[in-house]
Amino acid sequence: MDSQAFDWHWARAALEWQLEMGADEAIGEMPVDRFAAEAEAQAARAAPVPATPQRSAPVKEVLPDPVEVAGDAAAGAKTLEDLRLAMGAFELCDLKRGARNLVFSDGTPEARVMIVGEAPGRDEDLEGRPFVGRAGQLLDRMLGAVGLSRADSVYITNVMPWRPPQNRDPRPEEIAMMKPFLERHVALVNPDVLVIMGNISCDALLGRRGITRLRGTWAEAEGRPSLPMFHPAYLLRNASAKRDAWADMLALSARLKAGR
Numbered sequence: 064m065d066s067q068a069f070d071w072h073w074a075r076a077a078l079e080w081q082l083e084m085g086a087d088e089a090i091g092e093m094p095v096d097r098f099a100a101e102a103e104a105q106a107a108r109a110a111p112v113p114a115t116p117q118r119s120a121p122v123k124e125v126l127p128d129p130v131e132v133a134g135d136a137a138a139g140a141k142t143l144e145d146l147r148l149a150m151g152a153f154e155l156c157d158l159k160r161g162a163r164n165l166v167f168s169d170g171t172p173e174a175r176v177m178i179v180g181e182a183p184g185r186d187e188d189l190e191g192r193p194f195v196g197r198a199g200q201l202l203d204r205m206l207g208a209v210g211l212s213r214a215d216s217v218y219i220t221n222v223m224p225w226r227p228p229q230n231r232d233p234r235p236e237e238i239a240m241m242k243p244f245l246e247r248h249v250a251l252v253n254p255d256v257l258v259i260m261g262n263i264s265c266d267a268l269l270g271r272r273g274i275t276r277l278r279g280t281w282a283e284a285e286g287r288p289s290l291p292m293f294h295p296a297y298l299l300r301n302a303s304a305k306r307d308a309w310a311d312m313l314a315l316s317a318r319l320k321a322g323r
């Protein structure tokens with residue numbers, strides 16, 4: 064028997080055996096040595112398992128508490144200029160992103176009277192000074208009527224140093240995060256009296272709203288006598304409230320004259 068005949072018979076016998084075993088269909092071009100594959104798999108199973116790299120627990124991002132950050136920044140301010148810089152560097156209040164300017168203050172830092180307004184409007188945002196729009200002009204006339212002015216006897220700031228979008232009311236969390244700056248502002252100016260204009264300012268400094276009830280009654284805020292008053296913007300819309308505002312200006316003047 065030549066080797067060719069042997070190969071032919073051997074191959075046929077092998078094929079028949081495979082058919083008998085159920086392998087009746089060719090599924091690949093190349094033969095696969097399942098014994099070798101199984102031997103490889105066995106070797107892999109026997110090999111020592113490499114140490115799984117230790118997965119550290121997912122790091123949970125801890126966001127800073129804006130009120131705490133503001134408190135630390137404000138406490139570090141030793142002068143009004145320090146405070147202005149600290150407020151300018153405070154990044155946790157979203158209002159900053161929509162504002163053109165930080166509106167810090169205007170007037171005389173040595174004044175006995177410190178007025179606290181609510182938040183800058185469009186004109187204030189453009190100029191970077193509080194109360195320069197129509198409400199501010201009315202405020203100047205009210206002050207002038209009792210012999211006061213920004214030039215020599217009044218210091219003015221706001222609860223919020225950035226203009227809220229569409230002049231919306233500042234949100235409670237925004238007021239809370241800017242309050243440490245306001246408190247430090249009052250402490251650095253150290254006025255004899257505060258004038259608290261409008262509901263937002265009453266909320267920030269007295270923890271209460273309801274300006275119609277609060278106005279005209281001396282209260283204490285930041286450890287000093289404080290007079291809640293109607294906001295000049297409200298007076299522009301409600302001329303009849305000017306009578307009360309005039310009474311409040313007289314009360315302010317009387318208190319200053321009495322030296323208390």
Ligand code: URA
Binds near residue numbers: 182
């Ligand atoms: N209203 C405020 O309360 N503050 C300003 O600076 C301007 C308008």
